[in-house]
Amino acid sequence: MHTASPSRVVFGAGTLPQVRDEAERLGGSRVLLLSDGSPVLRKDTERLREVLGDLVVAEFDGAAMHTPVEVTEQALDLLRDQRVDCLVAIGGGSTTGLAKALAVRTDLPQIIVPTTYAGSEVTPVLGETADGRKVTRSSPAILPNTVVYDVELTLALPIAMSVTSGINALAHAVEALYSPDADPVTDAMALEAVAAIGRALPTLHDNPSDMAARAELLQAAWLSGNCLGAVGMGLHHKLCHTLGGTFGLPHAETHTVILPHAMAYNAPAAEQTMERIAHALGAPDAPTGVFDLIRQVGGPTSLRDLGMAEADLDRAAELATAQPYPNPRELTRTGLADLLRDAWHGHRPQ
Ligand code: NAD
Numbered sequence: 001m002h003t004a005s006p007s008r009v010v011f012g013a014g015t016l017p018q019v020r021d022e023a024e025r026l027g028g029s030r031v032l033l034l035s036d037g038s039p040v041l042r043k044d045t046e047r048l049r050e051v052l053g054d055l056v057v058a059e060f061d062g063a064a065m066h067t068p069v070e071v072t073e074q075a076l077d078l079l080r081d082q083r084v085d086c087l088v089a090i091g092g093g094s095t096t097g098l099a100k101a102l103a104v105r106t107d108l109p110q111i112i113v114p115t116t117y118a119g120s121e122v123t124p125v126l127g128e129t130a131d132g133r134k135v136t137r138s139s140p141a142i143l144p145n146t147v148v149y150d151v152e153l154t155l156a157l158p159i160a161m162s163v164t165s166g167i168n169a170l171a172h173a174v175e176a177l178y179s180p181d182a183d184p185v186t187d188a189m190a191l192e193a194v195a196a197i198g199r200a201l202p203t204l205h206d207n208p209s210d211m212a213a214r215a216e217l218l219q220a221a222w223l224s225g226n227c228l229g230a231v232g233m234g235l236h237h238k239l240c241h242t243l244g245g246t247f248g249l250p251h252a253e254t255h256t257v258i259l260p261h262a263m264a265y266n267a268p269a270a271e272q273t274m275e276r277i278a279h280a281l282g283a284p285d286a287p288t289g290v291f292d293l294i295r296q297v298g299g300p301t302s303l304r305d306l307g308m309a310e311a312d313l314d315r316a317a318e319l320a321t322a323q324p325y326p327n328p329r330e331l332t333r334t335g336l337a338d339l340l341r342d343a344w345h346g347h348r349p350q
Contacts, residue, residue, distance in 0.1 A: 002183045005229060007122055007143055009222065013151040013211065016044075019088060019111060020051050022146045026109040028086025030057045032079050034099055036091050037061035041115060044153055048090050048113060058082040060098075063089075065251065066129040066244070067097035075102055084108065090153075092165070093118030093251070100126045100142045110144040115154060117165040117217060118252070119172055119225025121147045127241075134245035143229070149222060151215045159208045163201060163299040164252035166217055169224040170197045170290070171255045174263060174277060175234050176227035178270040178328045186230050189223040194280040196220035198293060205297040234327040235320075236262035239336070242320045249306050256299045257306060257346075260291035261339050264349035269329035287349040302346025313340045 010018055023031055033056050035045045049056055060075045078084075079102060089099035090113040097120065099110045104126060112121040124143035127136040157165070173190035176182060182190075196216045203213040239258055243249045264287035267274045274286040283289025294301060304310070317336035324331075342349065 002185045002230070005122060005143065005226060008146045009122070009149065010147070011149040011219065011222065013215065015148050015150040016047060016113065016153070017051050019048060019113060019148050020053065020055065022111050022148060023052065023055055023086050023088060026086055026111070026145055028055060028088075028109065030083055030085045031055045031088050032057070032075070032082065032084040032086070032102075033059045034063060034075070034087060034089040034091075034095055035059075035061045036063040036095050038091070040156060041091060044115065045090055048088070052088065055086075058084060063091060063095040063098040065094050066134055067094070067101050067127060069101075069128055069130040072098060072101040072105070072128070076105060079106065079108075087111070089113065090115065092116035093120040096120040096144070097126060097128070099144065101128055103144070104139055104141045107141055109146075111146045111148060112144045113148050113150065113153065114221070116157060116161070116252075117169040117221035119169055119221050119228055122222060122225040123229030125229065129245070134241065136241070147222075149218055151211065151218050154214050154218055155209055155211075159205060160298065161252070162204055162208065162217070163294070163297045164256045166197050166201050166220075167256040167259060167290075167294060167299060168252045169217075169221045170194060171236055171240075171259045172224040172228035172233070173197070173220075174259065174290075175236050176224075176231050177277065178234065178266060178273040179231040180326045181231035183231075186227050190227045191276060191280050193220040193223040193227070194277055196223075198281040198283075201293060201297045232326060234325070235266060235329075235331060238325060239316070239320050239340075242316055243303075243308070246319060247308060247312055247316065249303070249308060253300050253306050254303075256294055257301060257303055257343050260287045260294065260349050261343045263287040263290060265335065265339050266328045273328075291348050303340070303344040304346065308344060310344060313337060313344060316340055
C-alpha cells in the first residue's frame, strides 16, 4: 500500500520570490514569519520578509532544537494576538518543528523554506520536548502544505553541517529500504537518494559552492524526507532519538556517527537491502561504504567526540530496547551495547 503525500513542492534555484504567491494561494493575508534567529540566516530571512512584504504581520525568531513546548506557547500567544492566518518558516528542522507545532494546535496552513537536509518539511511527524522528554506524534495536520526549496539558500551551509545533515538524510533512505512498510515507490526514492548523497558529498567537500552538487543533495533530502514520512524507521532512528532526547547529543552529528554501526548491526538480517545500498553507493559493502564516505568528507565518527560519556552507554542501550519496534534484526541489550561501544570508539564497522 502506498499513500502519496498531498504536499505541494516548489524546487529550484532562486525560488524564494515565489513564496508570496504560495502564501496567497493558501489564502494567507496575515503571515507569521518563523526563524531561529541565527545570524547566518539573517540575510535570507530579511530577503524572505521583503518577498512577503505587507503579508507579514508578525515575526518570531526563537525556534529551538527539539521544539520545546514553552517556545511554542510563546509563539502561539503572538499568533493569536496578531490574528495570523498563515505560517511561513525559514531554516532547518528546528524551525520546521516550530511551524508544525503551531499548525497542529491551530490548523493554520504552513509554508516551509528549508535550509538544511533534515527532510522534516515533507513529513507529518513532530517531535516535541516537554519536561525534558521528547515525544513524537504523527498527524495529517502536521504535514506542511507547501515546501519551497531554493538551492541558493543552502550555499552558505558550512561543509561540516552539510555533511552531517546529508548523512541525516541518508539515514532516512537506508532505514526506509529495510522498513516492513517499504514499497516500490519508497524503494525508488530511497535508492536515488543514496546514490545522489554518495555522489554529492565528496564533490561538495572539494567545492562547497558547487551548485549542481548542492541541487543534487537538496533533491536527495526531499526524496529521503518523503521516505521518512511514508514508512516506519528502525533501530538507527530509535537510537538517535534516545541519544538526542535523553543524553542531549546533537541531532545530525549523532545520525552521522551511528548510521554505519546501525547498518552493520542489521546487515546479517537485511543482506539484499545492503547489497542494493552498496550498489547505489558504488562501494563493495554498505556499512563500511557509509563509514568510509563519512571519513572521506571529514564527518564525525565517534560518540566520544560528540561528548557522550562512556559510562552512559549501557543505559542508552537499555533505553533503546525498553519498547519493542520493527527492525530487521532482533534487538538485544548486549548487541546494542556492543554497537554503541564501537560507535563511541569510532571503530570502522567489521
Ligand atoms: P537545526 O534546524 O537545529 O539547525 C542547526 C543549525 O544550523 C542552526 O544553528 C541553524 O541556524 C543553522 N543553519 C540552518 N540552515 C543553515 C544554512 N543554510 N547556513 C548556515 N547555517 C544554517 O538542525 P537540523 O539538523 O536541520 O534539524 C534538526 C531538528 O529537526 C531536530 O530537532 C530533529 O528532531 C528535527 N527533525 C525532525 C524530522 C521530522 O520529520 N519530524 C526530521 C528530521 C529532523
